[in-house]
Amino acid sequence: MQAAPNRGDAVKYAFIWPAFLIVLVVTLFPLIYALTVSFQAVRVVPPLPPRFVGFENYETILSSARFWGSMWTTTIIVVVSVVFQYVLGFALALALHHNVRGADLYRVTFLLPMFLAPVCVALIARMIFHPYLGPVNDALDAMGFDYVPFLTEAWLAIGVLIVVETWQWTPFVMLLMLAGLQSLPEEVFEAARVDNVPAWRRFVDITFPMLLPLSVAVIFIRLIEGFKVIDTVFVLTGGGPGTATETLTLFAYNEGFKKFNLGLTSALSFTFLIVVIVSGTVYLLLAQRLLRRYA
Amino acid sequence: MAEQGWKRIGVGLTLVWFFICVFPLYFVFVTAFKPPIAVSQGPTYIPFVDFQPTLQAFRDAFSGLRGDFYGPIVSSLSISFVATVLSVFLGTMAAYALVRFEFRVKLLAGIAFAVVSIGGFVLLEGVLAMSVPTALGIVLVASLVVSMAANRLPLPGPALGNRDITFWFVSQRIFPPIVAAFALFLLYAELGRAGLPLLDTFAGMVLAYIAFGLPFAVWLMRDFLEAVPIEVEEAALVDDIGRMRIFFQIVLPMARPGLIATSMVVLAFIWNEFLFALLLTSGQWQTLPILLAGQNSSRGDEWWAIAVATLVTIIPMIIVATILGRMMRSGLLSGSIK
Numbered sequence: 001m002q003a004a005p006n007r008g009d010a011v012k013y014a015f016i017w018p019a020f021l022i023v024l025v026v027t028l029f030p031l032i033y034a035l036t037v038s039f040q041a042v043r044v045v046p047p048l049p050p051r052f053v054g055f056e057n058y059e060t061i062l063s064s065a066r067f068w069g070s071m072w073t074t075t076i077i078v079v080v081s082v083v084f085q086y087v088l089g090f091a092l093a094l095a096l097h098h099n100v101r102g103a104d105l106y107r108v109t110f111l112l113p114m115f116l117a118p119v120c121v122a123l124i125a126r127m128i129f130h131p132y133l134g135p136v137n138d139a140l141d142a143m144g145f146d147y148v149p150f151l152t153e154a155w156l157a158i159g160v161l162i163v164v165e166t167w168q169w170t171p172f173v174m175l176l177m178l179a180g181l182q183s184l185p186e187e188v189f190e191a192a193r194v195d196n197v198p199a200w201r202r203f204v205d206i207t208f209p210m211l212l213p214l215s216v217a218v219i220f221i222r223l224i225e226g227f228k229v230i231d232t233v234f235v236l237t238g239g240g241p242g243t244a245t246e247t248l249t250l251f252a253y254n255e256g257f258k259k260f261n262l263g264l265t266s267a268l269s270f271t272f273l274i275v276v277i278v279s280g281t282v283y284l285l286l287a288q289r290l291l292r293r294y295a
Numbered sequence: 296m297a298e299q300g301w302k303r304i305g306v307g308l309t310l311v312w313f314f315i316c317v318f319p320l321y322f323v324f325v326t327a328f329k330p331p332i333a334v335s336q337g338p339t340y341i342p343f344v345d346f347q348p349t350l351q352a353f354r355d356a357f358s359g360l361r362g363d364f365y366g367p368i369v370s371s372l373s374i375s376f377v378a379t380v381l382s383v384f385l386g387t388m389a390a391y392a393l394v395r396f397e398f399r400v401k402l403l404a405g406i407a408f409a410v411v412s413i414g415g416f417v418l419l420e421g422v423l424a425m426s427v428p429t430a431l432g433i434v435l436v437a438s439l440v441v442s443m444a445a446n447r448l449p450l451p452g453p454a455l456g457n458r459d460i461t462f463w464f465v466s467q468r469i470f471p472p473i474v475a476a477f478a479l480f481l482l483y484a485e486l487g488r489a490g491l492p493l494l495d496t497f498a499g500m501v502l503a504y505i506a507f508g509l510p511f512a513v514w515l516m517r518d519f520l521e522a523v524p525i526e527v528e529e530a531a532l533v534d535d536i537g538r539m540r541i542f543f544q545i546v547l548p549m550a551r552p553g554l555i556a557t558s559m560v561v562l563a564f565i566w567n568e569f570l571f572a573l574l575l576t577s578g579q580w581q582t583l584p585i586l587l588a589g590q591n592s593s594r595g596d597e598w599w600a601i602a603v604a605t606l607v608t609i610i611p612m613i614i615v616a617t618i619l620g621r622m623m624r625s626g627l628l629s630g631s632i633k
Contacts, residue, residue: 011538012392012395014539015392016460019389020389022509026505026506027467029434031478032413034477036420092309095308106313107620109313115567115613116567117587119587120584123590123605124319124320127326138337167316170312199301227471253574256480262481266478270474273470
């Protein structure tokens with residue numbers, strides 16, 4: 001903070017208050033309302049006056065197999081796809097950093113997927129993975145394999161969702177890792193090169209440890225963002241077959257907007273919030289340990 | 296020798312990934328020009344060889360033959376444009392305050408805020424049976440007054456500084472959006488019953504999206520504004536030019552590349568946003584992602600129609616990605632990772 005500390009300047013409030021108020025009114029205050037609703041039984045059709053039920057909604061959720069199922073599905077999709085995103089994104093960033101020919105063209109193309117609406121990506125994936133009319137099965141057929149029912153078989157559908165998430169978000173990892181690579185001091189690598197340290201040793205001993213804090217942050221962002229996934233699933237499988245690919249957000253949406261069970265949905269979104277906060281904290285604690293060992 | 300090997304792996308990897316990135320886009324692009332028969336008889340790839348391209352799908356879509364197409368385009372354009380401008384503007388102001396001034400909020404004052412707001416709401420709405428909007432309004436004012444007064448008292452305990460306030464803004468992104476979106480839906484519904492329609496309106500969507508974009512705007516603009524040299528501003532202060540004028544006439548022009556980049560990022564997020572639009576609109580102000588999601592179930596295998604709608608949604612974002620890609624080359628974004 002290079003700012004001169006002029007604490008008395010009242011104009012600073014004029015700068016920060018509008019943004020502060022909007023977040024307060026649009027994000028935090030509705031949360032307070034939803035928090036109280038989560039302890040009530042509310043029926044919309046037919047309308048019944050809200051009734052305080054304590055932790056009943058939360059108990060219903062925790063004993064619901066569908067909740068744990070969607071939790072498990074979300075975790076698998078997010079963890080596996082983030083591993084792929086990180087490995088691929090880092091590898092691509094390294095390749096671009098070392099000036100593969102045509103890097104300029106690649107840069108824009110590689111960025112593209114993360115700017116497309118997930119709904120569009122899911123619609124395209126639906127075409128690509130269509131059992132009879134899609135190019136993937138066309139290619140498999142040409143290689144002599146049978147048609148694969150990608151979207152109607154539980155594990156395959158989860159696999160497709162992982163592929164789609166990886167396709168869309170590897171660019172994000174690549175972008176940040178590339179920026180990290182460009183900010184590393186050139187001298188260290190020069191010295192290592194003079195000493196004839198082989199390329200993979202340079203990576204393992206210098207590049208990777210130096211980028212570890214950034215890696216921790218990038219993976220954290222992707223995990224948090226990944227947990228929110230709904231649009232891709234909504235379009236690609238609708239949660240099916242059955243509820244095999246239902247993610248947490250989709251589950252909450254289905255409860256709230258198909259059954260109009262407002263109390264339960266509020267409780268569900270707060271359970272979701274607690275899950276995110278707890279797992280985020282655990283991740284950061286583990287990451288801190290890892291960083292300390294390397295530092 | 297080994298260096299050569301790695302180089303080759305790099306070239307191979309980028310080529311493969313290039314194909315993986317481009318092929319789906321190519322496929323949807325050509326599909327938009329396909330006649331139905333080129334879709335229903337298995338995949339076709341090369342126009343003029345595999346099939347005879349036609350503009351029929353575009354004509355169908357834009358003639359409104361298959362449902363309103365202009366409506367969602369207009370809503371998407373107007374909502375995301377207005378929301379992006381406002382959110383980047385307000386975010387930049389907040390970021391400027393966080394970079395140039397020092398804020399101290401006592402932790403106890405913050406806790407007082409939480410206690411008064413939650414406790415007050417439960418009391419007013421639950422016990423005194425007030426309507427939700429009235430109760431929230433009263434609680435908002437009361438808790439702000441209490442916590443601001445508390446902040447002036449010589450309270451013990453730690454104080455939160457600028458970093459914490461920035462984190463508070465950014466932490467809105469950690470919330471699963473279903474929590475915020477669903478809560479906002481409930482509140483909008485209540486306000487609608489009280490005579491202020493916000494569900495499925497332009498104002499309601501823009502308001503939601505300003506809050507949605509603010510975390511990005513504050514976070515990115517803080518880094519860009521930190522890079523703006525303070526000397527010019529100090530000189531202007533000596534000349535007794537007001538802060539507001541300094542901000543509008545000196546800081547904003549100097550931060551222009553940052554403003555453009557931030558606007559592009561925020562625009563992309565708002566343009567592509569699905570969940571808020573799904574919950575808060577029902578017809579008139581439906582945005583393109585919602586139209587697209589509906590296409591899937593209503594159109595089935597009419598890929599040419601889906602491809603046209605997809606292309607219309609994608610093209611603005613291709614422009615955005617190109618602009619950002621150019622900026623990235625000039626090293627603009629490398630500063631914002633810290």
